[in-house]
Amino acid sequence: MFTPSQADVRRFFCGAYDKGRRGLPMEPLEQLAWAWIEHHPEYHAELADLNAALRAMGQADPDRDNPFLHLSMHLSISEQCSIDQPPGIRQAVELLATRRNSLHAAHHEVMACLGRMLWESQRSGRPPDGLAYVAEVQRRATAG
Structure with a gap:
């Protein structure tokens, strides 16, 4: 790695x-x-x-985004989608992008999910829960 x-x-x-x-x-x-x-x-x-x-x-x-972290998250999400890892993330992001009419807007929502997954992993000392992460993106994509 x-x-x-x-x-x-x-x-x-x-x-x-x-x-x-x-x-x-x-x-x-x-x-x-x-x-x-x-x-x-x-x-x-x-x-x-x-x-x-x-x-x-x-x-x-604390009053502004870190551009390097933000852009790194865009790259991470792009890579996850390119290899569909965790499984289902590509479809969930594509659906969210369609619902938001913007891949960029979808990425920003996915960042919140990704950040939560990483925070929970660090807090609990367990590996990141990719299934919960994908499920959260899917919920956002299908929510009215």
Whole structure:
């Protein structure tokens, strides 16, 4: 399993932003990151300054989103859907995206489910419950 450091994650997203902005060739994962970055212009200033992003590590601001965590969650959900792992997540996300008329909006709802699953796993000391996670996304997709 690949476990990048916080600095690695920041370098990756800042690099993808720079390449995308300048129209440079990108690796497939960078292309996916760029696609999500384009949906979040509110993060562009932070992504444009790698040195500032590295200096800001560990300085949590409870009043705003962490762009690196947020974009990482977009990538995680995209990867989960691409391999349908946990089983059923692809269909649940697709249904939610259809209901919301937006894959981006659906991802933001799925992030809440993913965050809850990870929080509950950490709190209980048990592995993440993928079945409960998929069920929660499905509930959101089928709720009126």
